[in-house]
Amino acid sequence: MRPFAFLIAALSLFAGAFAVDIQKSVIISYPDSTPDSVVDQAKKAIIDGGGMITHEYHLIKGFAAKVGEKALDTIAAWGKEHNALIEEDQVVKGL
Known part of the structure; x- marks a missing residue:
């Protein structure tokens, strides 16, 4: 009985290790006073996490990404110190 329980636990850990992280389309913006290194660090975390930067904004300090x-x-934890705004990218419809 014990080997069976061990096998079930091992398979559960294996499945959890390979679980697919759901990708979201988001827009992340920062106040103009935010250092560029913070924005670059967030972009690197997205890429390292398997996401991608889909657009970089120049009028505001920020970018769009699939993450x-x-x-x-x-990124949300890092952004709290710099008042980052993270919002889901959506289609805006008029009246």
């Missing part, structure tokens, strides 16, 4: 929830949580 996994794990990387997004990390």
Whole structure:
């Protein structure tokens, strides 16, 4: 009975290690006073997490990206100090 329980636990860990992180389309913006290194660090975290930068903005300090929830949580924690705004990218419809 014990080997069976061990096998079930091992398979559960294996499945969890290879779980797919759901990608979200987001827009991340920062106040103009935010150092560029903070924005660059966020972009690197997205790319390292398997996401991609889809657009970089020049009128505001920010970018659009497709990012996994794990990387997004990390970026949100870093962004609190710099008042980062993270919002889901959506289609805006007029009246």
